Amino acid sequence: MDTAFIIETIIKIVVILLVFSALAGFGTYFERKVLAFMQRRLGPMHVGPYGLLQIAADGVKLFTKEDIVPAGVVGPIFKIAPVITAATAFMAAAAIPFLPEFTLFGYTVHPIVADINVGILYILGVMAIGLYGPLLGGMASNNKYSLISAARGAAVFISYEVVTGLSLLAPMMMVGSLSLIDFNNYQAGGIGEWIIWSQPVAFILFWIAAFAETGRTPFHLIANDHEIIDGFGTEYSGMRWGLFFIGEYANMFFISFVMAIIFLGGFGDGTVLGAFALLGKVAFFFFFFLWTRAAWPDVRPDQLMWLCWKVLMPIAVLNIVITGIVMMF
Amino acid sequence: MEHMHVANPYFGVFILFVLTFGAFYATTIAARLVSRALAAKDTEKIKLSIYECGPEVTKQPNRISPQFYLFALLFLLFDVEIVFMFPWAVDFKLLGWFGFAEMLLFILLLTIGFIYAWKKGALEWHSIK
Numbered sequence: 001m002d003t004a005f006i007i008e009t010i011i012k013i014v015v016i017l018l019v020f021s022a023l024a025g026f027g028t029y030f031e032r033k034v035l036a037f038m039q040r041r042l043g044p045m046h047v048g049p050y051g052l053l054q055i056a057a058d059g060v061k062l063f064t065k066e067d068i069v070p071a072g073v074v075g076p077i078f079k080i081a082p083v084i085t086a087a088t089a090f091m092a093a094a095a096i097p098f099l100p101e102f103t104l105f106g107y108t109v110h111p112i113v114a115d116i117n118v119g120i121l122y123i124l125g126v127m128a129i130g131l132y133g134p135l136l137g138g139m140a141s142n143n144k145y146s147l148i149s150a151a152r153g154a155a156v157f158i159s160y161e162v163v164t165g166l167s168l169l170a171p172m173m174m175v176g177s178l179s180l181i182d183f184n185n186y187q188a189g190g191i192g193e194w195i196i197w198s199q200p201v202a203f204i205l206f207w208i209a210a211f212a213e214t215g216r217t218p219f220h221l222i223a224n225d226h227e228i229i230d231g232f233g234t235e236y237s238g239m240r241w242g243l244f245f246i247g248e249y250a251n252m253f254f255i256s257f258v259m260a261i262i263f264l265g266g267f268g269d270g271t272v273l274g275a276f277a278l279l280g281k282v283a284f285f286f287f288f289f290l291w292t293r294a295a296w297p298d299v300r301p302d303q304l305m306w307l308c309w310k311v312l313m314p315i316a317v318l319n320i321v322i323t324g325i326v327m328m329f
Numbered sequence: 330m331e332h333m334h335v336a337n338p339y340f341g342v343f344i345l346f347v348l349t350f351g352a353f354y355a356t357t358i359a360a361r362l363v364s365r366a367l368a369a370k371d372t373e374k375i376k377l378s379i380y381e382c383g384p385e386v387t388k389q390p391n392r393i394s395p396q397f398y399l400f401a402l403l404f405l406l407f408d409v410e411i412v413f414m415f416p417w418a419v420d421f422k423l424l425g426w427f428g429f430a431e432m433l434l435f436i437l438l439l440t441i442g443f444i445y446a447w448k449k450g451a452l453e454w455h456s457i458k
Binding site: 006010012014062065066068070073091093097100112122142143145148151158165169170176177181229235238239243246305306309313317320321324 | 414
C-alpha cells in the first residue's frame with residue numbers, strides 16, 4: 001500500500017463526511033420548505049435570506065441544550081445509540097460511486113471510497129446494522145413508548161430487508177455482479193439500456209422498501225407522533241437527538257444514490273453531463289421522499305406487515321422466477 | 330468507469346469506520362462540553378424522570394408482544410434464503426439450466442413453508458383481533 005493511496009482515501013472520506021453532514025442539515029431545511037409550499041405557507045423565512053441560515057440556528061440550539069440523561073436509563077447504551085445510527089448511515093457511502101472518474105492535477109481520481117466487489121451486499125448489510133441505533137436507544141430508554149417504537153422498528157426493518165434483498169436479486173441476475181460500478185457500466189449505452197425498462201417491478205418494490213428502510217412517512221411508524229410520542233427519541237435531547245436526524249437524512253441521500261445507479265443508469269458513460277444527470281436523479285428521489293410526506297397519511301402497523309409479507313414478498317419471488325425464465329430462453 | 334486496481338480494497342471501509350465513529354462520538358462530547366459551559370441548568374430532581382411513565386422512576390422490564398418474535402423467526406427463515414440466493418444470482422448465466430432448476434426446487438420448498446406460515450396465521454397482526 002503506497003502513501004498516495006492512503007492520503008487519497010482519507011481525503012475522499014473527509015470530503016464525503018463534510019458534504020453529506022452539510023447536506024443532511026440542508027435536508028431538514030428543504031423538507032420544511034417543500035412541506036410549507038405544498039401547504040401554502042412560506043416555511044422558515046426569518047433567519048438569513050429565505051431562512052437559509054435556519055440550520056445554523058438549529059445547530060446552535062442543539063449544541064447549547066442542557067445535556068440530560070434521564071433517571072433509570074442504561075447510560076452507556078443510551079449514549080452510544082445515536083452515534084451508531086449516524087455512523088452506520090455514513091458507512092454505506094463506502095461502496096457508492098458518487099461521480100464519474102475525473103482528472104485533477106494530472107492524477108485520476110475515482111470518487112468511490114472502497115471499490116469492493118460485494119458492493120450491494122455491503123450496503124444492505126451496513127443499512128441493516130443501522131437498525132441497532134433505534135433498537136438500542138429505545139430499549140435503553142426505560143420508557144414504554146420508546147420500547148414499543150424499538151420493537152416496531154425492528155419488525156419493520158427486518159421484514160422489509162427481505163423485500164429489499166429479493167427485489168435486487170433480479171437486476172443482479174442480469175448484470176452478474178454486485179459492484180455498483182458494474183451496474184453503471186451495464187447501462188452506459190443511454191436511456192434505452194436502463195434497468196428500469198427491463199425490471200420495472202423490481203424498481204417499484206425497491207422504491208417502496210426504501211421508504212420502510214429509511215423510516216419515511218407512509219411507513220413512519222417508528223416515531224408516530226399521535227401514538228407513541230417521538231418513539232425511540234422521546235428521552236433524547238440536544239445533539240444526541242440531532243445525530244438520529246443526521247443519520248436519517250444521510251440514509252435518504254445514500255439510498256437515492258443507490259436507486260439512481262442501479263435502476264436509472266447512474267452517470268452513464270461518465271461525461272460531465274452524466275454526472276449532473278446523476279445528481280438530478282438523486283435530487284428527484286430525495287424530493288419524492290418529501291412529496292410523499294406531504295401527500296400521504298401513515299399506514300397502520302398491521303397494514304405495513306400485510307403489505308410486506310402477503311403482497312410485496314410473493315411478487316418479488318415471482319419476479320425472480322420470471323426473470324430467470326426469460327433469461328434462459 | 331474503470332475499477333480501481335488496489336491491493337487492499339477494504340482499507341477504505343476500515344478508515345471510514347474509524348473516522349465516522351470517531352467524528353460522531355467527538356460531536357457528542359463537544360456538545361456535552363458546550364452545554365456544560367453555556368446551557369441553563371436546572372437541578373430540580375423531577376425533571377430527570379422519564380416522559381409520561383409516572384413521576385417516580387422505577388426500573389421497568391423490557392416486555393413486548395410475542396408478535397414481534399414471530400416476525401423475527403420469519404425473518405430468519407427468509408433472509409437466510411436470500412443470503413443463499415445472492416451468489417446464485419451473480420453466477421446465474423454461468424450456472425445455466427442446472428442452477429436454475431436447483432433454485433426453482435429451493436423456491437418451491439420455501440413456498441411450502443410460506444404457505445404453512447400463512448395458514449397458521451403467523452403473518453397476521455394478532456393484537457387487532
